Structures are given as structure tokens and as C-alpha cells.
Amino acid sequence: MARVVVDVMLKPEILDPQGQAVQRALPRLGFDGIVDVRQGKRFEIELDGPADEAALARAREIADKLLANTVIEQYAVRFDPAEADRVTEPAAG
Amino acid sequence: MARVVVDVMLKPEILDPQGQAVQRALPRLGFDGIVDVRQGKRFEIELDGPADEAALARAREIADKLLANTVIEQYAVRFDPAEADRVTEPAAG
Structure with a gap:
């Protein structure tokens, strides 16, 4: 099981x-x-299968298609820190 | 300047x-x-002053008073990873 966190924030140039x-x-x-406050969304996704690069890629696709409006929002995908010990390469999206 | 991230999620026992x-x-x-998706909120707060334990404590108070409804939500406070090099003790809230 892979636990992935997707953070979705408005792009810096978009009024919040x-x-x-x-x-x-x-x-x-x-x-x-x-000085500043920005509000966004956080998603915790549990996916079947190992916590590998393929799981991150799937989460990235999900963020791109459903979770973020990429015209005005940006997203970052990463493994849940609680799972970090299982991750060999904790690449951020 | 301290950049603090506050993650607010519904408690695990609360329907999402x-x-x-x-x-x-x-x-x-x-x-x-x-297998599962949980949706919550993410706040990025910029505070005057150094990125120290006092800044985290202030962010925790803000989360407690304004950002989270602690009856049904839980929150975690931490320095923005981009600031991590300035932090001596990256305590999580």
C-alpha cells in the first residue's frame, strides 16, 4: 500500500x-x-501496490486530471512522511 | 521570516x-x-521573525483558534520544507 500526499495550491500570481x-x-x-496566508487543499491518497515511482506517477496523473485546475493551481505529489522509511527515492512531484 | 505549513484534516473517525x-x-x-482518499486543507503562513520554536507555537495557536475545528479536525504544524535548512529542530505539531 502506498500513501501519497497531494498538495494543491493556487499559483502564486493568482489572488487567494x-x-x-x-x-x-x-x-x-x-x-x-x-505577512501572508495562502490556503489550498491537501489530499491523502492510498493506492494499491508498492510505494514506488509508479505510484507517484499515478498520483500525479490523478492530480492533473481531477484534483487540480492546472490553469490556476499547482500541485506537489509526495509520499506520506509516515511511509518515508519504505521509500528509496522520495521524489517530489 | 518564517514560513510555516499547517495541514488540517478531518479526524480519521469522521466521515469525509x-x-x-x-x-x-x-x-x-x-x-x-x-483504496482511500481523504481531503483536507493546507495553509501556508508567513510570519515575521525567525523560524524558531516560537514561530511554530504561534502557528499552532492560529491553527487551534481559527484554522481547524478541533472537534472534528486535527492539524499538524511544520516549517515549509523550503525553509528546512534554517531550522535546527524541525518539530512537527
Whole structure:
């Protein structure tokens, strides 16, 4: 079993109103000195089979086709750190 | 400047309809052997000051007060890997 994490974030040049809303709420809650907040999505995917490069490639395809809108979003694919000991080459997507 | 990542996921015992919707869509798109999908949120926070334990503690407080609903969600706080070289003790929240 391979556990893969896919992080999907808006591209840096795309306005992030959710992150801005969080950032603006923070001073009211007593948190100062917050320079920037960006909000995105995190997916934890469990795939059949070994935690190898093929599993990462499958997760990348899934991110590309379903999880991210690559016009405005970027994604990164990696093994769940909890699985890191099983990974020989922890390539990031 | 400290860059901290906050991952917010539903607790394992809480039903995740978003993750289930993704999982059910995958076979239709030709992806088989997906055992589980969980969907959560990822926040990237930039804080004034050094990337030290105090910055992590501030991020943890922010997660606790604003980013996560700790009744149904759990969160993990860590430095952005891009900043890892500046961190002496990469404690996870």
C-alpha cells in the first residue's frame, strides 16, 4: 500500500481570497506580524501496490486530471512522511 | 521570516464526503486500485521573525483558534520544507 500526499495550491500570481480572509481575521484575534496566508487543499491518497515511482506517477496523473485546475493551481505529489522509511527515492512531484 | 505549513484534516473517525466523492470519481476516469482518499486543507503562513520554536507555537495557536475545528479536525504544524535548512529542530505539531 502506498500513501501519497497531494498538495494543491493556487499559483502564486493568482489572488487567494480565502487566504486573505484568514490573514485579515488574525489581527482581530490578537495575532500580529502575519505577512501572508495562502490556503489550498491537501489530499491523502492510498493506492494499491508498492510505494514506488509508479505510484507517484499515478498520483500525479490523478492530480492533473481531477484534483487540480492546472490553469490556476499547482500541485506537489509526495509520499506520506509516515511511509518515508519504505521509500528509496522520495521524489517530489 | 518564517514560513510555516499547517495541514488540517478531518479526524480519521469522521466521515469525509469530499474525499469519498473524489474516490468514487476515480474509477470512472480510469484509475483503479485507489483504496482511500481523504481531503483536507493546507495553509501556508508567513510570519515575521525567525523560524524558531516560537514561530511554530504561534502557528499552532492560529491553527487551534481559527484554522481547524478541533472537534472534528486535527492539524499538524511544520516549517515549509523550503525553509528546512534554517531550522535546527524541525518539530512537527
